[in-house]
Amino acid sequence: MLMKAEQVEVVSQIRDTVKKVCEEYGGEYWREKDRNRQYPTEFVKSLTELGLLASLIPEEYGGSGLPISVGSEILKAIHEFGANAGACHAQMYTMGTVLRHGSEQQKQEYLPRIASGELRLQAFGVTEPTAGTDTTSISTVAERKGDQYIVNGQKVWTSRAEHSDLMVLLARTTPKESVEKKSQGLSVFLIDMRDALKNGMTIKPIRTMLNHSTTEIFFDNVPIPASSLIGEEGKGFKYILSGMNAERILIAAECIGDARWFIKKASDYANERVVFGRPIGKNQGIQFPIARAFSQTEAAEAILDKACALYEEGDTSGTYANMAKLLASEASWASAEICMQTHGGFAVAEEYDIERKFREARLYQIAPISTNLILSYLAEHELGLPRSY
Numbered sequence: 001m002l003m004k005a006e007q008v009e010v011v012s013q014i015r016d017t018v019k020k021v022c023e024e025y026g027g028e029y030w031r032e033k034d035r036n037r038q039y040p041t042e043f044v045k046s047l048t049e050l051g052l053l054a055s056l057i058p059e060e061y062g063g064s065g066l067p068i069s070v071g072s073e074i075l076k077a078i079h080e081f082g083a084n085a086g087a088c089h090a091q092m093y094t095m096g097t098v099l100r101h102g103s104e105q106q107k108q109e110y111l112p113r114i115a116s117g118e119l120r121l122q123a124f125g126v127t128e129p130t131a132g133t134d135t136t137s138i139s140t141v142a143e144r145k146g147d148q149y150i151v152n153g154q155k156v157w158t159s160r161a162e163h164s165d166l167m168v169l170l171a172r173t174t175p176k177e178s179v180e181k182k183s184q185g186l187s188v189f190l191i192d193m194r195d196a197l198k199n200g201m202t203i204k205p206i207r208t209m210l211n212h213s214t215t216e217i218f219f220d221n222v223p224i225p226a227s228s229l230i231g232e233e234g235k236g237f238k239y240i241l242s243g244m245n246a247e248r249i250l251i252a253a254e255c256i257g258d259a260r261w262f263i264k265k266a267s268d269y270a271n272e273r274v275v276f277g278r279p280i281g282k283n284q285g286i287q288f289p290i291a292r293a294f295s296q297t298e299a300a301e302a303i304l305d306k307a308c309a310l311y312e313e314g315d316t317s318g319t320y321a322n323m324a325k326l327l328a329s330e331a332s333w334a335s336a337e338i339c340m341q342t343h344g345g346f347a348v349a350e351e352y353d354i355e356r357k358f359r360e361a362r363l364y365q366i367a368p369i370s371t372n373l374i375l376s377y378l379a380e381h382e383l384g385l386p387r388s389y
């Protein structure tokens, strides 16, 4: 456990390191990747070599064992300094499923190799085209046959699947009709996609408005070893839920980073751009919205800090993690909008990076969980209102 002063020092060093990496991979690098919808392999490799993606893996498994508040600072800094962690953030929270629910053998087998970068765990296959947010209605099945499971079904929006060796997969192992509660009978597997690709699994990229390497995946009688089951059969939904708070927190951190990037870009431009003989930033119509976005961002960050503190104390309620994600995604979107408006026509020119970041920032009100679902969580769990679905 880091002491407060030590943590401030670690975060400051990490921010310097991240800043250097981001300077190495500047705007032109991201623009080119975006234009060609290419995965930023070199950037991810640099982060991996510096151990940044292994920061949350405990030291005994080859990582740095840092708390989530430091993991958040890493992702925040990546976004604040103009890069995008969407290509690799899942490694940070997906490994939590193996860490919390995997057997000691699975942890020994995978975590050190994930920490070193030998194995990439970037893919997380939960969402399906028909079920959508209603995860317990997924129809991908894994049927036990001897020492294997046979997987059939389809996933959608499985991001980074083409750039990952492993995937955490959620599948139904007991039919919905045969369980008391529909959250039962789902199981989590850690599958080796290199083997699955040779045995009936196909990955189809989906071209989207942002460069996110997302895909759909088809399973046609894909055999996976029974040993790829994580924890107990049938408890998978609970395991997936237990990783959600970390995911919400880390995504909120990215949103804060994006908001800072937009706010700095807008303020700098408002100072520099002279129209009618004076900087546009002298007009309160330009200043006030930037100041408002700044306040929104600071407020969201305070909730994010609280969410991190609660997570580190072992609190498992999702309230603050969800609120952090909600408020941070709204702050980043407000900042994106104001950055666009402040730049006038130049905002839409690719070379300013604003239009790209604008497209990227919009995602976070939809994924990994949409705003409505966060609001219904808060309504139900904090306000005692009836469950709406």
Ligand SMILES: Cc1cc2nc3c(=O)[nH]c(=O)nc-3n(C[C@H](O)[C@H](O)[C@H](O)COP(=O)(O)OP(=O)(O)OC[C@H]3O[C@@H](n4cnc5c(N)ncnc54)[C@H](O)[C@@H]3O)c2cc1C
Residues within 6 Å of the ligand: 123, 124, 125, 126, 127, 131, 132, 133, 134, 156, 157, 158, 159, 160, 208, 212, 214, 363, 366, 367, 368, 369, 370, 371, 372, 373, 376, 388, 389
């Ligand atoms: C670029 C991208 C990357 C992604 N990466 C991954 C990934 O790696 N792995 C993965 O498993 N998933 C991934 N997702 C999926 C993502 O988590 C879902 O898109 C998201 O959870 C929303 O689900 P949906 O798209 O099925 O929307 P739906 O569930 O169809 O919902 C559509 C709309 O209706 C609203 N809605 C639905 N039900 C209710 C309700 N009861 N009350 C109020 N409003 C409601 C939702 O809020 C949403 O606005 C990704 C998605 C995108 C777009």
